[in-house]
Amino acid sequence: xxxxxxxxxxxxxxxxxxxxxxxxxxxxxxxxxxxxxxxxxxxxxxxxxxxxxxxxxxxxxxxxxxxxxxxxxxxxxxxxxxxxxxxxxxxxxxxxxxxxxxxxxxxxxxxxxxxxxxxxxxxxxxxxxxxxxxxxxxxxxxxxxxxxxxxxxxxxxxxxxxxxxxxxxxxxxxxxxxxxxxxxxxxxxxxxxxxxxxxxxxxxxxxxxxxx
Amino acid sequence: xxxxxxxxxxxxxxxxxxxxxxxxxxxxxxxxxxxxxxxxxxxxxxxxxxxxxxxxxxxxxxxxxxxxxxxxxxxxxxxxxxxxxxxxxxxxxxxxxxxxxxxxxxxxxxxxxxxxxxxxxxxxxxxxxxxxxxxxxxxxxxxxxxxxxxxxxxxxxxxxxxxxxxxxxxxxxxxxxxxxxxxxxxxx
Numbered sequence: 001x002x003x004x005x006x007x008x009x010x011x012x013x014x015x016x017x018x019x020x021x022x023x024x025x026x027x028x029x030x031x032x033x034x035x036x037x038x039x040x041x042x043x044x045x046x047x048x049x050x051x052x053x054x055x056x057x058x059x060x061x062x063x064x065x066x067x068x069x070x071x072x073x074x075x076x077x078x079x080x081x082x083x084x085x086x087x088x089x090x091x092x093x094x095x096x097x098x099x100x101x102x103x104x105x106x107x108x109x110x111x112x113x114x115x116x117x118x119x120x121x122x123x124x125x126x127x128x129x130x131x132x133x134x135x136x137x138x139x140x141x142x143x144x145x146x147x148x149x150x151x152x153x154x155x156x157x158x159x160x161x162x163x164x165x166x167x168x169x170x171x172x173x174x175x176x177x178x179x180x181x182x183x184x185x186x187x188x189x190x191x192x193x194x195x196x197x198x199x200x201x202x203x204x205x206x207x208x209x210x211x212x
Numbered sequence: 213x214x215x216x217x218x219x220x221x222x223x224x225x226x227x228x229x230x231x232x233x234x235x236x237x238x239x240x241x242x243x244x245x246x247x248x249x250x251x252x253x254x255x256x257x258x259x260x261x262x263x264x265x266x267x268x269x270x271x272x273x274x275x276x277x278x279x280x281x282x283x284x285x286x287x288x289x290x291x292x293x294x295x296x297x298x299x300x301x302x303x304x305x306x307x308x309x310x311x312x313x314x315x316x317x318x319x320x321x322x323x324x325x326x327x328x329x330x331x332x333x334x335x336x337x338x339x340x341x342x343x344x345x346x347x348x349x350x351x352x353x354x355x356x357x358x359x360x361x362x363x364x365x366x367x368x369x370x371x372x373x374x375x376x377x378x379x380x381x382x383x384x385x386x387x388x389x390x391x392x393x394x395x396x397x398x399x400x
Contacts, residue, residue, distance in 0.1 A: 005232070009302050034396060041389030045382050052378060056255035059276070059299040084388060088381040095233045151302045165300035172301045 012159040016101025024079035044081035068140025068184040071116025075201035082109040102111030111146025115139040129192040136188035137181035144177040238307035246283040251296040254279025298391030319344035
């Protein structure tokens with residue numbers, strides 16, 4: 001899935017992935033403050049632990065990514081959280097690869113950041129938890145679809161022989177997107193009810209609540 | 213919320229899966245390469261495409277069976293034989309068999325042909341080194357056949373994750389956050 005191992009991707013794809021990820025991580029580190037660092041650490045731990053539990057599904061196996069929630073709660077900080085978790089997975093378990101660390105981080109974190117940028121303001125501006133849950137579900141589906149697309153693109157650019165099959169991608173990523181949507185909706189809906197301010201990546205970035 | 217948590221817990225408990233890495237196990241017995249593709253602790257890769265390459269030459273290809281298995285006959289290749297399994301959704305793994313493995317198998321097979329089929333003791337004219345060589349080949353065949361399942365088991369155990377590693381990683385993340393907060397405070 002999103003953990004592409006060493007020896008598969010071409011050098012230009014690896015270099016481009018590493019460069020963009022380095023930029024994303026630099027942006028993340030620059031924007032992180034005392035409030036963001038523990039949040040990023042918690043979500044990195046959730047991503048790390050969640051990625052270790054997979055469910056066999058046909059020729060593949062899938063696991064939760066939590067990227068929709070990460071995008072909403074961390075913004076660009078998702079790059080730092082994903083990089084940390086992926087690096088530990090490579091070093092401790094050999095899942096993924098060291099040379100593919102950059103592109104794997106990009107494939108997972110970029111869709112999360114984009115989904116958070118699109119649906120984050122909508123989630124924060126609505127006063128209704130149910131609507132926030134709906135937006136969070138959409139963010140999760142967008143993040144998973146983005147990761148699927150970027151993984152397919154990485155493989156296709158490196159070697160067309162490795163281009164993922166649309167049928168298998170649908171078989172694996174569709175259930176994952178639905179599971180991610182359910183989890184993200186529950187998490188965001190809960191936070192919206194108990195502490196809506198926690199949904200903003202930065203304290204000062206919180207949007208005013210608009211009563212519908 | 214409670215229902216979602218229960219669902220999540222049920223998923224975690226119901227799945228014996230741990231981790232998410234595809235691995236390929238391949239072994240050679242009687243000039244037949246066989247093996248299977250598996251996710252570490254998470255079952256076999258069923259219906260996945262596999263291909264056997266020696267250098268640039270495609271020796272065999274197909275899709276894995278319900279147990280994630282594959283099998284094909286192969287003569288000794290010039291270059292190492294690489295079996296690649298591709299689930300076609302981003303998981304790709306390889307197993308490599310060096311040509312030296314065929315030499316051992318060939319010796320073993322020759323031994324089977326040369327093995328005495330009668331319990332009648334050999335004539336004193338049989339040279340002792342030849343008998344010793346035959347015996348060695350027979351033993352080699354038997355050992356190869358008996359150790360194949362063990363090698364498969366070792367492959368799976370070697371790749372298994374340990375709870376202590378997972379806890380260490382979570383503590384490392386907490387430690388990194390602490391270091392980042394300390395660095396932030398010092399900068400100010």
